[in-house]
Amino acid sequence: MKKNLSHKEIMAIERVKMPEQDPQQRSRNFQEVNLGLSKQQAMREAQRCLQCKSQPCVDGCPVRVRIPEFLEAIAEDNLPLAAHILLKDNTLPAVCGRVCPQEDQCEVLCVRSAKSGPVAVGHLERYVADWAMQNPDKLLKQDRPEPSGKTVAVVGSGPAGLTMAGELAHMGHQVTVFEALHETGGVLRYGIPEFRLPKNIVDAEVERLERLGVTIECNVIVGKTLTLEDLTRQFDAVFIGNGAGLPMMLNIEGENLKGVFSANEYLTRVNLMGAWRNDLPTPIIQGRRVVVIGGGNTAMDAVRTARRLGAERAIILYRRSEEEMPARVEEIKHAKEEGIEFILLAAPLEILGDDKGWVAGLRCQRMKLGEPDDSGRRRPQPIEGDTFLLEADVVVNAIGTRPNPLLTATAGNLKLSPKGNIATDENCATNIPGVFAGGDIVRGGATVILAMGDGKKAAAAIDNYLRKSS
Amino acid sequence: MFEVLENDTLAPNVQRLVVRAPRIAKARKPGQFVIVHPEKGGERIPLTIADADPEEGTITLFVQAVGASTLKITGTPPGSPLLDIAGPLGKETDIENWGRVVCVGGGVGTAVLYPQAKALADAGNEVTTIIGGRSAPFIILANELGRFSREVLITTEDGSLGRQGFVTNALQELIDDPQRCPQAIFAVGPVPMMRAICELSRPYGIKTIVSLNPIMIDGTGMCGGCRVKIAGETKFACVDGPEFDGHQVDFDLLMDRLTMYREQEARLVEDLPESLKSKITKVKR
Numbered sequence: 001m002k003k004n005l006s007h008k009e010i011m012a013i014e015r016v017k018m019p020e021q022d023p024q025q026r027s028r029n030f031q032e033v034n035l036g037l038s039k040q041q042a043m044r045e046a047q048r049c050l051q052c053k054s055q056p057c058v059d060g061c062p063v064r065v066r067i068p069e070f071l072e073a074i075a076e077d078n079l080p081l082a083a084h085i086l087l088k089d090n091t092l093p094a095v096c097g098r099v100c101p102q103e104d105q106c107e108v109l110c111v112r113s114a115k116s117g118p119v120a121v122g123h124l125e126r127y128v129a130d131w132a133m134q135n136p137d138k139l140l141k142q143d144r145p146e147p148s149g150k151t152v153a154v155v156g157s158g159p160a161g162l163t164m165a166g167e168l169a170h171m172g173h174q175v176t177v178f179e180a181l182h183e184t185g186g187v188l189r190y191g192i193p194e195f196r197l198p199k200n201i202v203d204a205e206v207e208r209l210e211r212l213g214v215t216i217e218c219n220v221i222v223g224k225t226l227t228l229e230d231l232t233r234q235f236d237a238v239f240i241g242n243g244a245g246l247p248m249m250l251n252i253e254g255e256n257l258k259g260v261f262s263a264n265e266y267l268t269r270v271n272l273m274g275a276w277r278n279d280l281p282t283p284i285i286q287g288r289r290v291v292v293i294g295g296g297n298t299a300m301d302a303v304r305t306a307r308r309l310g311a312e313r314a315i316i317l318y319r320r321s322e323e324e325m326p327a328r329v330e331e332i333k334h335a336k337e338e339g340i341e342f343i344l345l346a347a348p349l350e351i352l353g354d355d356k357g358w359v360a361g362l363r364c365q366r367m368k369l370g371e372p373d374d375s376g377r378r379r380p381q382p383i384e385g386d387t388f389l390l391e392a393d394v395v396v397n398a399i400g401t402r403p404n405p406l407l408t409a410t411a412g413n414l415k416l417s418p419k420g421n422i423a424t425d426e427n428c429a430t431n432i433p434g435v436f437a438g439g440d441i442v443r444g445g446a447t448v449i450l451a452m453g454d455g456k457k458a459a460a461a462i463d464n465y466l467r468k469s470s
Numbered sequence: 471m472f473e474v475l476e477n478d479t480l481a482p483n484v485q486r487l488v489v490r491a492p493r494i495a496k497a498r499k500p501g502q503f504v505i506v507h508p509e510k511g512g513e514r515i516p517l518t519i520a521d522a523d524p525e526e527g528t529i530t531l532f533v534q535a536v537g538a539s540t541l542k543i544t545g546t547p548p549g550s551p552l553l554d555i556a557g558p559l560g561k562e563t564d565i566e567n568w569g570r571v572v573c574v575g576g577g578v579g580t581a582v583l584y585p586q587a588k589a590l591a592d593a594g595n596e597v598t599t600i601i602g603g604r605s606a607p608f609i610i611l612a613n614e615l616g617r618f619s620r621e622v623l624i625t626t627e628d629g630s631l632g633r634q635g636f637v638t639n640a641l642q643e644l645i646d647d648p649q650r651c652p653q654a655i656f657a658v659g660p661v662p663m664m665r666a667i668c669e670l671s672r673p674y675g676i677k678t679i680v681s682l683n684p685i686m687i688d689g690t691g692m693c694g695g696c697r698v699k700i701a702g703e704t705k706f707a708c709v710d711g712p713e714f715d716g717h718q719v720d721f722d723l724l725m726d727r728l729t730m731y732r733e734q735e736a737r738l739v740e741d742l743p744e745s746l747k748s749k750i751t752k753v754k755r
Binding site for chain 2: 180181182190218219220221224225226245246247249255256258259261262264265268269273274279280281282283285357404405406
């Protein structure tokens with residue numbers, strides 16, 4: 001089909017627009033915001049790829065998906081082949097197609113970016129992954145690897161751990177994943193809301209790994225139920241991908257008032273425990289006026305969740321300007337469409353309470369931007385004397401997380417960074433032979449795809465290690 | 471899945487469950503707890519591990535039904551499973567040889583106290599135990615605690631067993647007696663009881679350890695919902711506790727935060743069938 005198009009015709013195709021649920025409607029429900037492309041839309045969008053020789057998009061992808069190849073297969077209406085290519089390179093494509101910041105990775109490098117906008121790689125990835133999920137009988141057979149006889153323990157079933165497990169299973173190793181919570185997925189389950197990543201997608205991706213022979217054991221807290229030493233004794237190699245699960249506190253007055261949550265607690269109650277559903281018992285405080293502190297994706301997830309739980313006003317309070325916000329552009333755009341208010345260049349000084357111990361509001365400090373800091377973003381500075389009050393009955397702290405010390409506290413000789421992250425070399429190897437680590441426990445708070453990139457890189461390193469040691 | 475092997479009634483609405491959980495049984499230390507998620511869609515409930523048998527691979531839990539989810543746990547018959555149990559969580563009890571210690575248990579808190587008291591006795595302490603409750607049926611584990619306690623003092627509010635009054639009356643007597651005055655006190659029970667014990671021991675400067683029970687979800691330090699204030703500093707009870715120096719605890723904050731979901735909890739109980747409502751104990755907070 002594509003062969004019939006001239007270069008001019010290809011260049012004339014406009015970038016597809018992802019169909020979305022109406023903002024008014026979706027701001028009050030938990031159904032997915034992005035509805036997915038139709039087959040026609042997907043084929044047409046895939047035709048926009050110029051199949052350039054240099055393939056800059058692949059370099060932008062932390063797991064190096066062969067993007068032009070799977071796009072070509074879509075354009076040629078060969079979805080089994082597209083799925084085959086995608087699934088080989090990416091363990092969790094249905095997840096990545098939804099939550100990856102493609103605009104900063106593959107798409108930003110697309111040669112079409114400058115003129116007519118990059119090829120919508122993310123949307124197409126999602127399209128193929130969803131098709132694969134719905135058509136398991138049409139998928140091409142993946143070669144079953146020769147069993148290596150080697151065993152690997154993976155700590156944490158988040159994006160790093162699941163990617164690692166899938167990669168190693170493809171290499172023929174016997175993988176056991178240990179998850180601390182009662183459900184799999186880590187941040188994909190407890191952190192990212194249903195309206196951005198439906199949980200049946202996570203279920204399906206996990207089931208696919210189980211069919212590959214991966215064993216997943218929930219309710220095992222490494223550092224408590226088992227120690228790292230137990231794992232190194234019982235397995236040939238260990239990968240630690242247990243995330244940065246410890247919320248940073250604001251350390252201001254009023255932080256322990258009722259109605260003040262860490263984003264982790266707020267989102268866990270809603271996502272993992274289903275507090276948004278009327279038929280489940282775990283409660284949440286449904287604020288009328290909710291203020292979320294922070295400017296990252298987690299802050300956007302929390303504030304959009306608050307809106308869906310019924311908040312009349314759901315407000316982002318961020319100390320820098322919109323330009324410095326770490327959240328994805330798409331998330332900020334979606335939030336605005338849903339009626340989220342943004343109070344920028346302002347930081348909380350104190351959380352105020354009523355006489356019953358509930359949050360009543362915040363006293364905030366207006367800020368201005370000064371010189372760039374270590375992160376390259378301009379440093380916020382208080383404007384002396386310029387403070388204001390903000391009414392709130394729920395406050396969510398989404399300023400970030402730190403590494404959780406549960407595992408590392410019981411692994412005395414594991415080398416850590418000064419901030420408590422696990423120290424690794426460029427191949428994700430720790431100082432203990434056979435023990436590797438990746439994702440947020442190494443990086444601090446980062447993204448799903450960077451964690452997955454670590455999982456993939458570490459899988460290659462572990463495979464190498466196992467083959468050498470046999 | 472974690473099979474319930476035994477489930478007996480210990481006191482009105484308090485059940486003793488023996489559950490198969492080999493890894494937890496092996497790793498567990500006194501003072502630690504588990505999180506039980508009884509069924510799909512249920513809540514995650516923190517429960518202290520009262521005892522464990524590493525050889526049999528079992529743990530013992532004492533559970534008081536105080537709401538819909540705890541009722542589901544207490545109602546699980548032998549042979550049936552609890553869906554998820556995660557642990558052991560929290561820090562173990564700091565067991566030292568203090569010399570003379572008094573262990574004070576109130577209501578189902580006595581069950582939480584049991585493993586601590588046993589470990590303290592094993593470490594060479596002279597243990598005196600005080601058990602308090604509303605009335606005779608609520609006094610639990612007196613015989614078990616008696617096996618390693620120098621004496622067991624019982625107080626009931628209605629005088630139906632032991633002395634009429636509160637655990638604080640019995641503790642005051644011990645403190646006043648130079649032969650029996652403790653070097654350390656371990657108290658577990660309703661928050662008002664633990665607070666009263668701490669207020670009583672404070673002027674005497676007797677080290678007093680309490681076990682706190684704030685609202686929790688994950689139990690691994692991930693959410694911070696269980697935060698408590700200790701000596702003016704915010705701590706997470708699930709990873710920094712659950713045991714703390716009682717003289718440093720901000721009990722006002724603890725009690726206040728425990729009321730956060732009172733309305734929602736009441737609604738859940740309201741929705742239960744009448745026959746089950748009687749199986750729930752209203753807790754003093």
